[in-house]
Amino acid sequence: MNAATNSELPVGIxxxxxxxxxxxxxxREAMPGEHLVYLGDTARLPYGTKSPLSIERYATQAAAKLRERGIKLLVVACNTASAVALDALREQLAPMPVVGVVEPGAAAAVQGRTGGSHLVLATEATVRLGAYRSAILSLDPDAEVTEHACELLVALAEEGWVDGAIARGIVRRYLDESHAASPDTIILGCTHFPLLADTIREVAGDQVRIVDSAGTTAAVVRATMDAAGTRRASDDPGTLRLLATDGARRFARVGGRFLGQDLRHEDVELVDL
Amino acid sequence: MNAATNSELPVGIxxxxxxxxxxxxxxREAMPGEHLVYLGDTARLPYGTKSPLSIERYATQAAAKLRERGIKLLVVACNTASAVALDALREQLAPMPVVGVVEPGAAAAVQGRTGGSHLVLATEATVRLGAYRSAILSLDPDAEVTEHACELLVALAEEGWVDGAIARGIVRRYLDESHAASPDTIILGCTHFPLLADTIREVAGDQVRIVDSAGTTAAVVRATMDAAGTRRASDDPGTLRLLATDGARRFARVGGRFLGQDLRHEDVELVDL
Structure with a gap:
């Protein structure tokens, strides 16, 4: 495949x-010209409570489906799959670049400083694997890292109950149970949690820096494509295709909250893995 | 297969x-002598937010696995699968009897009275299909039925946060949103919800009757086997086998709460569907 063809291919997410x-x-905010294709494995969500073996199998099936459609780079926009399956996906798709969200999230938390104290809120699987701990300590061996599983926050974000007394109560309880006394940063180690960022800030206090992977991951995606010369040349707005493995209506309804725009179920194509 | 052999087979759940x-x-409480084999499709839970097509496919795969192991009756101990796939399962397994939890739950709610008002708390899929509404109205055409989806209660039960201010707040909000003004009964239309029964009673008040399917389903299972002459003759305690499609450790940890006894992950056998 020559570079000219390649740059017109979508980024797979x-x-x-x-x-x-x-x-x-x-x-999309960082690179509005890029074509994007998104695959949500809604038939088998959530990954956060599944075993590493199952998560790796699901992730490689999803990656194969996106490669079959034609993509130029894969973003693993799921902390659990990034924590479990990134090496397997890189091996499977080589030489296509694969970008996860854990390393960019860790980099955003450390930001060149040393000795920081970090609280990672994530799913059970991500916490069990200690993926953020490893990624942060590889950047700053003096950092203090606490990881805490917060499964209820996933359901809370999907239900759309992201503020108010119930959300605050649940966040407060998780922060108390984490036993992380006044961390410098709180890392949102699950892509559901940015919806709860305001509530987490309200409960944790203004002195804590809230970090999520989304912006840093976009920067890594851009740098990777710049290095490979695969950025799309045109300035026309890129296209967006949404694929899901189950439940187009629910995907549209709940997904609209995450994307920050209304989605119709006709916009979502169902695929089998 | 003769009746003598048949009665020694386990009940599949x-x-x-x-x-x-x-x-x-x-x-087990009602029939301690029966052998039981339980299959939890933990690799693909929760069913409550999946599409009917996926739920039916998953349920028939699980039923095939249990039939392969040898069972004399299948209990579909999942409201969502009962609501979606009962007919398909009966066709698949005939002449083996298949007992769901929706009809016994509806019968427990109506209890021979007419004109009652019922609030069904369930998953999205069960509510979307109106399974309880149909089952209740077939027993009492004068009944008033409100069905309300309560996805967060599933996560709450799995997390073990079944009492206290957070649980009460979430239950209060769901009851308010249901717009069911003082129902006679609240039907726990998801097998996760009995763990929250005390909290639901506390919020809804003592005048409301809380109904779950577990006891009535056990009675239907007994009556069905009595009629078929397949009850186990021996008085020795029956054996219990636990199968899961993923995550034996999590199954043992969370499952112990539901079973009311400690489970070790070695007690749980992993199977593929």
């Missing part, structure tokens, strides 16, 4: 469901 | 995850 649309949104 | 263990518990 994969998540277990709709949460990764927060990453898609950041990529 | 199927759910999308661990919630059906509340039904298994009621069956």
């Amino acid at each position: 994969f998540d277990s469901g709709v949460g990764g649309l927060t990453v898609l949104h950041a990529i | 199927f759910d999308s995850g661990v919630g059906g263990l509340t039904v298994l518990h009621a069956i």
Whole structure:
């Protein structure tokens, strides 16, 4: 494939469901000219409570589907799949570049400083694998890292109950249970959690820096394509295709909250993995 | 297969995850001599937000696996699968009897009275299909039925946060949003919800009757086997086998809450569907 053809291909973005649309949104803001194709594996979500073996199998199936459609780069816009399956996906798709969200999130948290204290809020699977801990400590061996599983925040974001007393109560309880006394940063280690960022800031206080991977991941995607010479040349707005493995209506209804725009179920194409 | 062999076979119980263990518990209490085999499709839970097509496919795969192991009756201990796939499962397994949880739950709510007002708390898929509404109205055409989707209660039960201010706040909000002014009964239309029964009673008030399917389903299972002459003759305690499609550790940890006894992950056998 020559570079001219390649640059016209879409960037593939994969998540277990709709949460990764927060990453898609950041990529579209940063590079409005790029074509994008998003695959949400809604038939098998959530990944966060599944075993590593299953998560890796699901992720490689999704990646194969996107490669079959033709993409020039894969973004794994799911913290759990990034934590579990990034190496397997890179091996599967080589030489196509694969960008996860954990490393960009860790880089955004550390930001060149040393000795920071970080609280990572994530799913059970991401916490069990210690993916953020490893990524942060590889950037700053003096950092202090606490990881805490917050499954209810996923359901809360999907239900759209992102502010008010219930959301504050749940966030408060998770922060208390994490036993992380006044961290410098709170890392939103699940793509569902940016919807709860205001509530988390309200509960944690203004002195805490809230970090999510979306913006940093978009920057890494741009740098990777610049280096490979695969950025799309045209300034026309890029196209957006949405694929899901189940439930187009629910994808449109819940996904609209994550993308920050109304979606119709006709906009979502169902695919089998 | 002759009746003598048949009666020694286990009762098969199927759910999308661990919630059906509340039904298994009621069956074991009612018929301690029966052998039981439970299959939780933890690799693909939750069913409640999936499409009917996917739910039916998953349920028939699970039923095939249990039939392969040898069972004498199948209990669909999942409201969503009962609502979506009962007819397909009966066709698939005939002449083996298949008992769902929706009809027994509706019968427990109506209890021979007429004109009652019922609030059904369930998953999105169960509500969308109106399964409880149909089942209740077929028993009492004068009944008033409100169905309300309560996805967060599933996550709440799995997290074990079944009492306290957060649980009460979430239940209060769902009851308010249901717009069901003082129903006579609240039907727990998801096998996760019995864990929240005390909190629901606390919020709804003592005058409301809280109904779940577990006990009535066990009674239907007993009556069905009595009629077919397939009850186990021996008084020895029956054996219990637990199968799951993913995450034995999580199944044991969360499942213990539903079964009301400690489970070890070695007690859970992983199977592929």
